[in-house]
Amino acid sequence: MVSTVSQLFDNDYDDEGFRTCSVTGLEIHRSAENHVKLFGLTAVIALVVGGFFAISVAMTRWEVIGLMDEADYYRHLSMHAWNLLIFWLVFMEIAILYVGGPMVLGRRLPLTTVAKAGWLLMVAGAIGVNYFIWTVSGAEVEPLLTAYVPLNVPTGFYASAVVFLLGATVAAVPFFATIWKEKRWGTRKTLPLAAFGAFVTGIIAVQAILGGISAFSYALVWKLGIIETINSGAYRTLFWTIGHGSQQINLLAMITVWYFLTHVVGGAVVVSEKVSRSAFILYLFFINLGAAHHLMADPALGVGWKLFNTSYAFYGAAFASMIHAFAIPAGLEAGRRQRGLGGGLFGWLTSAPWRNPVFSATIFSIILFGFVGGITGVLMGQLQLNMTWHNTFATVGHFHATVAVGTTLAFMGLVFFVVQTMFRRDFVSGVLASLVPYFYAGAMGIATLVMIYLGILYGVPRRTSSVVRNIPGADFSISAAAPLMSLFGVFAVLAILAGALFILVTLGSLLFGARLDTGEDAGLRPDGGLKPDGGESVHAVDMRGTFAMCLIFMATFVALYVINWFLLVQLWSIGA
Helix, strand or coil: CHHHHHHHCCCCCCCCCEEECCCCCCEEEHHHHHHHHHHHHHHHHHHHHHHHHHHHHHHHHCCCCCCCCHHHHHHHHHHHHHHHHHHHHHHHHHHHHHHHHHHHHCCCCCCHHHHHHHHHHHHHHHHHHHHHHHHCCCCCCCCCCCCCCCCCCCHHHHHHHHHHHHHHHHHHHHHHHHHHHHHHHCCCCCCCHHHHHHHHHHHHHHHHHHHHHHHHHHHHHHHCCCCCCCCHHHHHHHHHHHHCHHHHHHHHHHHHHHHHHHHHCCCCCCCCHHHHHHHHHHHHHHHHHHHHHHHCCCCCCCHHHHHHHHHHHHHHHHHHHHHHHHHHHHHHHHHHHHCCCCCCCCHHHHCCCCCCHHHHHHHHHHHHHHHHHHHHHHHHCCCCCHHHHCCEHHHHHHHHHHHHHHHHHHHHHHHHHHHHHCCCECCCCHHHHHHHHHHHHHHHHHHHHHHHHHHHHHCCECCCCCCCCCCCCCCCCCHHHHHHHHHHHHHHHHHHHHHHHHHHHHHHHHHHCCECCCCCCCCCCCCCCCCCCCCCCHHHCCCHHHHHHHHHHHHHHHHHHHHHHHHHHCCCCCCC
């Protein structure tokens, strides 16, 4: 087994430690590749742990089964949330920084000792957080992701969270050193788009992580008795810079992955680098302000502050997302039409490599994130509409649409890509690998929509595990929601099975997959190669398919906007 694992970190490099990737054409150095593998494999382990606790959480909220009581449910929910919302994603994001930096730029990974130290700190922090959640006892309580002070949670939990965030900061240093070297000694005038996206992702990550370190350190010194009192409003504001900011890191990393994978697997081109870069810049200024939507019901914050963050600033981030929502499919349509692969309105899309799980996972991620996660994020981010979403099951549906469907699907596609291009292993079963994105996107997509429906139309609460049979202290019934709660349970189980199939295919391919020879591309390269040969200028290419899709998206957006306002005004009568 040790020999098999050590072989995973071995490839055919030249005397200087470089090799040429047969799919992307990038010059890859051993130091960068091995650290991408290290952080990527650790992320998959966190996915396994978080996915395991998804079983008990889903089996409890599916009240026909009602697996656990309220106390045990909260403990399992905390393990599920921390491992999937934080550890799985942040380990993957450090790997993405190393792909977007040294790999795309064809450089060594500098400061490898610092990278390893960051990994060790992150692992130690993650183990500590899991330990203190699982072993909490006595007067202390399980800290969910939103562990607001003065909730009496273990002191070690805060310390572990700080260690993990410090580790992520340390692990990001080699990436920034790479960018600095490129600008200092490189020959390029500007960074390639994937590297630019990773750079902006890194800056957003630093903003979020510093906020998180501030919040948890503030709580830690209070728990240690160094300070006697703590301002809970200040803590909540600081906490959400990482609580929601971590999801903004996901967003930028995911979009960077979209640009990268649609190019190397689907043959997409960049329609306008300036426009795409401008959208990343808009995120830089506005995306982290979206965290304010968690505090819309907080009495300690003024209305002016809430209105600024959820309207004027919020629209800056939404506009950037709209640009990417057009630029990425437009690049795919243009690239495929340049290769003569796009007949009719959607021929460029129907002729795409849908059996390739890297491609299908990426496209499902774009569609489901845009139509479900993106639209619901804008709706619940508004001051008025937030009142109908706040603390209902619809909020859980929203972040499953963004993180469990959008980001996780994109990262699944990237893991499959890394298995074949960096670990140089063929899939142990091509059929099962192709099935994973369809199975997971379908099951998790439906489970997510049911969550949103249950929250908006029935008011099913977010954190109480038993709602159909009994809500303590309430004199109303949600029994009418019982059939939909069962439907949610069925599709949640299917989504867990799909996630288990992803793990099975990934680990099975690493351990038992056939070794891909040097130069073999495993069928990943797009038809006609990475660059269209002799095609039209991108600005002369017809993009009517993308335009039609954007019209469908806008019509959906407007319809859901009107429906949500209609539901809001039904809550009370004005002037009656």
